[in-house]
Structure formats: C-alpha cells, structure tokens
Amino acid sequence: MRFNSTFLYLALASGTLSLASCEKGNKGFDKTKSGIEYQLFANEGGKYSRKEIAATDTAYKSRIGKVLALNVEYRTAKDSVLFSSRKQQGTPVMVPLQELTTKGGLEDAISLLQPGDSGVFRFNLDTIFAKSFRVPVPPFMKKAGNIMTVYAKATKLMTRDEAMVEQQKMMAVQQQKMMAYAEQQMKKDDVVLQDYIKKNNLKAEKDASGIYYVIAQQGTGAKPKSGQTVSVQYKGTLLDGKEFDSSAKSNGGKPIEFPLGVGQVIPGWDKGIALLNKGTKATLLIPSSLAYGQRGAGADIPADAVLRFDVELVDVK
Numbered sequence: 001m002r003f004n005s006t007f008l009y010l011a012l013a014s015g016t017l018s019l020a021s022c023e024k025g026n027k028g029f030d031k032t033k034s035g036i037e038y039q040l041f042a043n044e045g046g047k048y049s050r051k052e053i054a055a056t057d058t059a060y061k062s063r064i065g066k067v068l069a070l071n072v073e074y075r076t077a078k079d080s081v082l083f084s085s086r087k088q089q090g091t092p093v094m095v096p097l098q099e100l101t102t103k104g105g106l107e108d109a110i111s112l113l114q115p116g117d118s119g120v121f122r123f124n125l126d127t128i129f130a131k132s133f134r135v136p137v138p139p140f141m142k143k144a145g146n147i148m149t150v151y152a153k154a155t156k157l158m159t160r161d162e163a164m165v166e167q168q169k170m171m172a173v174q175q176q177k178m179m180a181y182a183e184q185q186m187k188k189d190d191v192v193l194q195d196y197i198k199k200n201n202l203k204a205e206k207d208a209s210g211i212y213y214v215i216a217q218q219g220t221g222a223k224p225k226s227g228q229t230v231s232v233q234y235k236g237t238l239l240d241g242k243e244f245d246s247s248a249k250s251n252g253g254k255p256i257e258f259p260l261g262v263g264q265v266i267p268g269w270d271k272g273i274a275l276l277n278k279g280t281k282a283t284l285l286i287p288s289s290l291a292y293g294q295r296g297a298g299a300d301i302p303a304d305a306v307l308r309f310d311v312e313l314v315d316v317k
Contacts, residue, residue, distance in 0.1 A: 029122060032112075034103035037122035040112060048118060060100075060111045067163035068095045068110065069156040077145025090177070091170040092155055094163050105131035106150070113154040121150045182289035186210055189287035189306050196239055196285070196306075204285065209271045212285040216310075221278025224316040226261030230273055231315040237308050244300035255314045266291050268307070276313045284309040 029037040032053065040051040069092040074082040085093050100107055105128055109121040125146045129137045141148065158166060193212055197204045204212040224230050233255045235246040247256055258264045260273060268286030276282055288294075288304045296303040 029120075032104075032108070034108055035124075035127070036104060036109050038109065038112065039120040041118045043116040043118070051117065053112065060097075063097045063157060064099055065160070066097050067158045067160055068097055068113070068115070068154055069093070069158065069163070069166070070095055070110070070113075071153045071155060073151040075149045075151070076141055077147040077149075079149075080144065082141075082148075090174055094167060096160070102131050107132065109150065110152070110154075113152060115154050115157045118153040119151075121152070123148050123150070178294075181294065185294075185304055186287050186289050189289070189304075192239070192306055193285050193287065202283070204283075207271060207275060209267075210287045210290060211268055211272050211275075213272060213275055214283040214285075215276075215280060216283065217279075217281040219277040219279025219281075219313060221313075221316065223277050224260050224274060224313070226274070228260055229257055229317040230260050230313060231255040231257050231317075232273060233312040233314055235310045237310075238301070239306055239308060242300070244298075255312075269309070272309070273311070273313060276311075278313055278316045281310075281312045284311060 029039055030052070031037050038053075040053070041048040042051040071086050071092050073084045073086075076082060085091070095110060097111070098107065100111060102108070106121075106123075109119065109123075113119055125137045125141060125148055128148060129135060156166075190210065196202075197212060202214050204214045206212050233247050235243060235248070237243045247254065250256075261270050263270070266286070268284065268290035271290065272284040272286065286307045286309065288306055291307045292301050292305065294303050296305060301307070
C-alpha cells in the first residue's frame, strides 16, 4: 500500500459529521501557537461538543507510525468545495502519522485529532502551500480569497498492516460498486448508441464488448494482435459532434503509436482497434464504461459520455 503524506494537496476531503453541526454553538475559531485557526469537536454518545486543545490528547508521539483514517472536505474562501473524499472518492483517506517537523501546516492540524473527533481548520493559502504542499498556490484559489478551510473527521486509528487490510477491503467494495454501475450504464449507453446509429443511418456491427463499429474503407492487411504496436490516425468527438481530440491536433498530423491490449489507451480502443485490418478506416462508437466512465476526462468529456472515434489503422508492427 502506498501512503502519501501530502494527501491534502493530491486530494485538494466530507465525513459523517455534517458541516452545519461543526459550526453550532460558538462560531469563533481558536488559534494554536503555530497559527492554525481551529474548532475541535468530540463525539460524546453520538452528540458533538466543542473541545479545547487543553482537553485533547497530548500523547501524539504514541501514534507516530500508525495510520489515521479521515473523511475530509476542502473549501475555498468563497465556500466552494474543492474536494470531498466521501462524495468523490467514496472512502476515507489514509494518513500515515509522522513526526512533526513543521508547525502550522496540515500535519500539525491532524495531530490534534483523536479517533472520533471532528475539526474545522482554517489556513492562510500561502502558509499551507508553502509548509505542507510545497508548490505555488493555484491562481484559481487565490481569486477566491486567501483562506482554505478543511473539515475533517477522524474515523479510525490503525497500524500500517491493519490499514493495508482496511484499504484492500475498501478497494474491493469500490470495485463492486463500479462494476454494478458500469453494468447499468452499459444498458443505457446501448440505447443511446442504437438511437444514434438509426438517426444517422449507419451500417454498424456490434462487438461482444459492447462497441459498435462502422467500416468506411476495408483494409487488406492483417488484424493486430495484443502486444503489437499499432499506428492510428484518429478524431474523437462526442455524439453531438463536438471534437475533443485528434491526431491532427495533438500529434502534428502524424498517427499515434501504442502497444495494443496492454492498457495504454482506453479499453474501447484496445478492443476496437483489434477488430480492424491494417489499412482500414472505420468509426468506433464506444460506451462510456469502455471510455472514461463516471469521471469523464477534463473539461471536454463529461461523465458517462459515449464517444465516437473516426480512425484509420495505418500500420501494425
């Protein structure tokens, strides 16, 4: 298992404690000697009460080397959510507890939390990016204001071995959820594709994987095998015709090369290109689960997007 001590930057996370309940009672923030503004809450029989540093655990050293599971959420100064581990990741983040060498950063704030505690932490952007992330502040965050707020709930303290087992369990659950979602989405995508094919009067064939393909010009060469390097000219569009990528734009007009069937491209390409003879020009209609799935890709490919690729298999090596 790979642990990342700068998980806040990588996950730029919401727990079972609501944000509203974090701010009940005294809405003011206390401040540590290192400059962190904070509100701490202890879970007492399912109810959360305000907690002061003086009443918290002072034996952080006994937790060094262990792993703390946290549900976290990051917000800009304008209260826009940057990331929610519960909503976007579906699982807590695993944070290895290390000796504190820098005060006033994220690691310092996390050291205040015991399992079951929740906290709200406010950081000066320049300070937290310098001390914890060690990269420049993104311009879009600066525009929102010079404060970042972190909401955190510590759910469980574990040894590294226990954390590895826990992470494997969470990954298995997530995999099951993703597979179930993909199965349902595949059915929806197939309805969309059949409607698209009918409206555009395409003579399409369907592969067992769920891809539809239309041969525009049949090549005479052999079909590529897994592991062989293929050269492909392509243009990718959404079904509404909006182009999001092409070899003309991203590769200077030259075909791109990649080994087939080893996961260097989306599954729809690995499966679709394998259907074509060398020299073939074709259209691949790819369900979202064989493309970029629930997450989409960048600003141009939304979640659950069915994609069209007009391709030419130029060469097989």
